[in-house]
Amino acid sequence: MRGSASRAQIAEGTALSRATISEITAELRDAGLVVLAQAPAGSTRVGRTPEHLTLNPATGVIVGVEFSHTRVTVVACDITHRVLGSRMLDHGKEEPWEQRFTTATDFVGQLVSTGAASFPLRAIGVGVPGVISGRAQVLAALEQRLTEHYRVPIRTENNARLAGLAEFSWGAGQDMRDLIYMRLSEGVGGLLIIDDEPRLGNTGSAGEFGHVCLDPNGPVCRCSNRGCLEAYVGMGAVLRRAGAASVEDLVDALDRSESRAHAVIADAGARIGLVLANACSILDLSSIVLGGALSEAGEYLVRSVRQTIVRHVNAGIAENLKIQVAQLGSLDGALGSVALVLRDRTIPVGARTTSATARDERGRTA
Ligand SMILES: [Zn+2]
Structure with a gap:
């Protein structure tokens, strides 16, 4: 609500x-x-x-944390979804997890002790990159660290999926029941929402669009397989090929109609479009939200993605195709961590638990 x-x-x-x-x-x-x-x-x-x-709002504060490959982001919200404050720090890809934990714990401390967040901390949601089951050690260490400081429930999930959950809860996808969300940053991941529910799959790795194979003989991916989508359209690969130092540089080059930048984005859009076309065909879905840093290329990217999808899907899907750019910016993953907690009915985010809080209410709560 x-x-x-x-x-x-x-x-x-x-x-x-x-x-x-x-x-x-x-x-x-x-x-x-x-x-x-x-x-x-x-x-x-x-x-x-x-x-x-x-x-x-006086019921309490929810903190959302996102660890991406190169950034720690923390946001504090009240349960009406109002953002009370946020902190963000960029770091190198090799930053030790221990240091990332310290950054996050410091940020949480700063946010919950400020006047803006003067209500009690109720829960912490945490997003991490990669497949959650492969992060068991990191998550156990993090959970221990946070629990030492804050004795509240902690929930964890893949960060790209959480960014999708945020868009679905209060961003570009909030009026949809079905959604394919793809997050295009250093890593490429996403979320599938079908019939109003996030679909996680048997092992919890559904929506890993970045590791869909486009060419078994292609370049080696971070996951050690070859030819994954991420190996072509991960932020690092795109910037390198475009000769740009940052996404802002890339967008400037696109605005200046530089042919190299346009060729790189057209190629990325075609590869992204191919994976999405296959997903649309398999699932019979036609609503897509593109998020992450690369989505700042906006219509330049969307145009190429749309052309490719339309070429490869049936007429019904093409006719209903709706591609939007994400709305929540760089807080998306941390906001998704908040949404994760607010959707979790096992966490009583309240002054005291009543039968009503556990009642099986229909409809979305976050
Ligand atoms: Zn891969």
Whole structure:
């Protein structure tokens, strides 16, 4: 639930009866989880304005952490999804995990001790790159470190997938039930949402678009296989081929119509488009969000991706094809870590737990 809503609006959004919503919201108000909100500005309704309800921001703070290959990002939000503060630090690819933990722990400490986040810390979500099952040691060490400092529930997930969850929860994909999200940064990953639910797969690695093979004889990838998408369109490879020092440089070169930059982006878009076309055909999906640093190339990239997809999918998918660029910028992974916690019904993010918090409510909660 974002912002405020009347009971009638909540009933409409959840397909539950108004009587049920009244009962649930009364319980949530008793528990201090929900409070009355100001009616939205511009409300011109004649007669009695219905009460608007909102989640109670004083309930607590959720912290989201993202470790990407080259950056530590930490964001603090209240449970109404309002960002209270954030911290970010770039580092080299070889930065030891121990040092990354120290950076993150310091940032969490700074954010939860500032006036902006004066409510109690309730939970921490953490995103890490790569397949989660391959990060067991790192995650155990991190969890131990965070638990020593903050005795709250900690949840972890792949960072690219979390960036997709953030876009799905409150970014470019928020009105969709089905979504293919691809994150194009140093690493390439993503998230599949089908029928309103993130799909994780049997081993929790669904959405690893970066390691789809385009050419078994292609260049060696970070994962040690050959010809993976990431080996061609990972940020490092793209910048090297374009002769650009940064994404900003690359976008400047595109704006100046430099042919080398355009050729590199057209090639990257075609490869990305091929993988997405196959995903669209297999899953019969047509809504795509492109995120990560490379998505800053915007329409230059989208044009090439779209052309390739349309060439390879059936007419029905092509007709409904919707490709958007992500909206949440560089906080996306950390915000996704917050969304992960808010969607987790085993974490009571409340003043006190009631039967209502555990009730199986329909609809999205984050
Ligand atoms: Zn690979």
